[in-house]
Amino acid sequence: MGKHGGKLDEWVDLLSGMDRGDRIDLLIDVADRFREVPPEVAQRPFAEEHKVPACESEAYLWAQPHDDGGLQLYFAVENPQGISAKAMAVILDEGLSGAPLEEVASVSDDVVYEVFGRELSMGKSMGLMGMVSMVASAARRRLASGAGER
Amino acid sequence: MKDIDERGYANPDVLVSTEWVAEHLDDSSVRFVESNEDPLVYPAGHIPGAVEVDWTRDLNDQLRRDYLGHESFAALASRIGITPETTVVFYGDKNNWWACYAFWVFQLFGHSNAKVMDGGSLKWKQEGRPVDRQKPSFEATTYDAPSRDDSKIRAFRDQVLAHIDAARPTVDVRSPEEFSGERMHMPDYPNEGALRGGHIPGAKNVPWARAIDPADGTFKDAEALRGIYQDELGLTPDSNLVVYCRIGERSSHTWFVLTYLLGFRNVRNYDGSWTEWGNLVGVPIEK
Numbered sequence: 247m248g249k250h251g252g253k254l255d256e257w258v259d260l261l262s263g264m265d266r267g268d269r270i271d272l273l274i275d276v277a278d279r280f281r282e283v284p285p286e287v288a289q290r291p292f293a294e295e296h297k298v299p300a301c302e303s304e305a306y307l308w309a310q311p312h313d314d315g316g317l318q319l320y321f322a323v324e325n326p327q328g329i330s331a332k333a334m335a336v337i338l339d340e341g342l343s344g345a346p347l348e349e350v351a352s353v354s355d356d357v358v359y360e361v362f363g364r365e366l367s368m369g370k371s372m373g374l375m376g377m378v379s380m381v382a383s384a385a386r387r388r389l390a391s392g393a394g395e396r
Numbered sequence: 397m398k399d400i401d402e403r404g405y406a407n408p409d410v411l412v413s414t415e416w417v418a419e420h421l422d423d424s425s426v427r428f429v430e431s432n433e434d435p436l437v438y439p440a441g442h443i444p445g446a447v448e449v450d451w452t453r454d455l456n457d458q459l460r461r462d463y464l465g466h467e468s469f470a471a472l473a474s475r476i477g478i479t480p481e482t483t484v485v486f487y488g489d490k491n492n493w494w495a496c497y498a499f500w501v502f503q504l505f506g507h508s509n510a511k512v513m514d515g516g517s518l519k520w521k522q523e524g525r526p527v528d529r530q531k532p533s534f535e536a537t538t539y540d541a542p543s544r545d546d547s548k549i550r551a552f553r554d555q556v557l558a559h560i561d562a563a564r565p566t567v568d569v570r571s572p573e574e575f576s577g578e579r580m581h582m583p584d585y586p587n588e589g590a591l592r593g594g595h596i597p598g599a600k601n602v603p604w605a606r607a608i609d610p611a612d613g614t615f616k617d618a619e620a621l622r623g624i625y626q627d628e629l630g631l632t633p634d635s636n637l638v639v640y641c642r643i644g645e646r647s648s649h650t651w652f653v654l655t656y657l658l659g660f661r662n663v664r665n666y667d668g669s670w671t672e673w674g675n676l677v678g679v680p681i682e683k
Contacts, residue, residue, distance in 0.1 A: 274440045302433065302490065327489045327517060329436040362435070365452045367494075368589060368643060368671070370433050 250357055251349025254341030258360045266363060273333040273362070280332035283308055283320035292322060298380050301373035303328025305335065309384035311393070314344040317385060321377075330362065334374050337361060338381055347393065350385035353378060397614050400514060404618030406633075406659025410652075411514045411615065412485055414523055421445055427478050427534075430517070431498040432489040433645075441527035443487070443520060447476045447534070451494060451645070455501045463544065469505045470541040477534025480507065487513035487520070491608045493649045500648035500665060504544045512652065518613040549651065551638050551664035553672055557679065559638050560598055565631060567639045568595045569604035569650045570670065574642070577683045589642075590674025594683040596640065600629050604646040607653045621658055633660045640666040640673075 249255055261269050287308050288296065298305040304324035312318040319342060321335035342350050355375035358366070362374065400411045420426045421444055428446035430438050438448040449455065454472055457464055464472065478484060484507060488495035492512055502510055513520070521527065546552075551559070560566060568575050577593025595601070606624055609616055625631050637660065639647040644667025654660040673679060 270436060270439050274436055277436065277440070325490070326521075327432075327434065327437055329440050330434045333436065365435060365450070367433050367452065367645070369645070370435075372589075 250341070250353050252342045252345030254337070254345075254353065254357065257337050257341050258357060261361050266365075269363065274329065276336050277329045277333040280321075280323065280336050282322045287320050288322070298373070298376045300369075300376040301331060302369055303331035303373060305331045305373070305377055307377065307380050307384070309381065309388070311388075312344045315393075316344045316347055317342070317350060317381075317388065319343045319381060330370060330374060331377065334358070334361065334377050338377065342381060347385045347389050351382055351389055353382050353385075355379050355382075397609060397612065398617060402617075403615075405657045406618070407656045410511055410656040412511050413514055414520050414525060417443065417485060417487075417513050417520070418525060425481070426483045426485060427476060428513075429476065429484055429486050429495075429498060430488050431486060431494040432517075433494050434489055437489045437517065439529060439531075441521075441529055442517075444526055444528050444530075445532050446487075447532055449476065449498050451497060451501075455498060463501055463504060466505065466541040466543050469544070470539045473507075473539035473541065474536045475534075477537050478507075479537050479539055480509065482509065484510045485513055486510065487516045489517050491518070491605055491610075491613045491649070492516040493604065493646055496649040496652040497645040500549065500651060503549055504546060505541050506545065514615060515613040522612060549655075549664055551640075551666040553666075553668050553676065553679075555664075556596065556638055556640075556666050556668075556673075559636075560596060560680075563598065564636050564638070565629070566596050566599040567625075567629070567631075567637065567647075567650060568599040568601050569639060569641045569647045570595075570601070571603055572601060574670070575599075575601040589671050592674045592681055594674075594681040595670075596673060597680045597682040599640075599682070602629065602650070604641065604649045607650065607657075615653065615657060618657060621653060625654060625658060631660070633658065634662070635660065636662045638664050638666050640669040642670045643667065644669050 292306045296306040306322040308320040309317040319339045323331045355378040358371055358374040400408050428443050429449050430442050430446045431449050486495040486499045499510055575595050639650045641647040644665055647665050651663050651665045654663045
């Protein structure tokens with residue numbers, strides 16, 4: 247297991263080896279792939295309990311049981327200019343959906359800096375870290391319910 | 397929304413409309429400056445010819461918690477190709493909050509030939525106006541920047557302590573949850589980087605975005621703004637006022653509204669804000 251687990255380490259390895267310009271270009275392309283939560287999972291108005299704390303881009307998270315035993319992550323980002331939040335959502339989904347719950351539960355919010363670099367405003371980093379923390383919290387709750395036992 | 401000239405502002409010339417910007421895209425006497433919170437917004441598409449000024453890389457000292465000095469400001473001005481005569485039009489994401497912050501920092505260096513594009517990026521893109529991803533470069537200019545003047549529009553912690561001792565008004569522009577200190581008690585989530593929650597004693601809470609029409613990011617008219625800041629809070633244009641938030645970015649937006657749109661004459665932005673006050677030993681805090 248790598249530092250973060252799942253495919254998240256592959257994202258971190260890829261992005262941390264890039265210079266700032268290339269990383270930004272890639273993250274914009276990643277954000278373009280964002281697809282919001284499907285209507286069969288959630289529809290507007292989204293429930294407050296799914297809203298990511300401290301995220302100025304008004305991101306929402308749904309974490310549902312995955313076929314492989316982990317979580318399937320879905321996001322919505324209500325701020326049309328929330329490009330970083332959309333990129334983070336895609337990376338968390340591709341990196342952690344279906345990963346073992348123990349790995350998801352232990353993911354560190356430092357991953358935000360590894361993905362975006364250290365030049366984030368406090369507010370932006372807090373919001374993105376809020377997305378990571380909410381994903382980890384969902385995994386911890388699922389583990390506490392006994393879902394991680396095989 | 398009414399035209400800018402019809403909104404009753406004290407200084408309507410400080411705002412320009414998206415139409416005005418569209419008509420001046422090729423005007424060499426004007427420089428468009430985009431400032432955002434999100435570092436991906438500018439490279440993902442900006443007003444053609446606009447340059448990015450980033451608060452972390454461009455406006456802050458890279459070692460101390462402070463703003464750039466006059467030599468760095470002169471270098472920044474040279475890089476973005478402006479002189480003191482250039483009209484600098486700021487705009488950005490999230491209702492122009494970082495645009496107003498950049499505007500405020502430029503005022504520390506006396507660049508008064510500055511404006512804000514009403515509605516910011518949101519309105520520009522809503523209207524389907526052109527954007528591109530090309531980063532412009534400009535011929536370097538010479539900008540004889542004055543020393544930074546922190547005395548008029550910036551407040552420091554000791555000044556804020558004296559300010560509240562004198563029972564002068566303070567406006568906290570954070571969210572009600574931050575103002576009350578509630579957010580500090582949420583487990584597992586970020587706590588805004590401060591050890592204590594609450595607000596500066598006596599501060600009144602007016603979240604900064606109340607000054608904005610959320611539909612298109614434009615500023616509310618003067619009557620609506622007076623209703624918030626004068627009728628609700630009892631402030632007057634003569635009030636000796638300090639505004640603050642977490643690091644001074646949201647409060648620079650309120651500083652802009654009060655100073656330019658309502659004509660308040662003595663508003664200072666406490667940029668140390670809650671990340672300083674909430675970590676200081678021994679200062680009074682109210683919940």
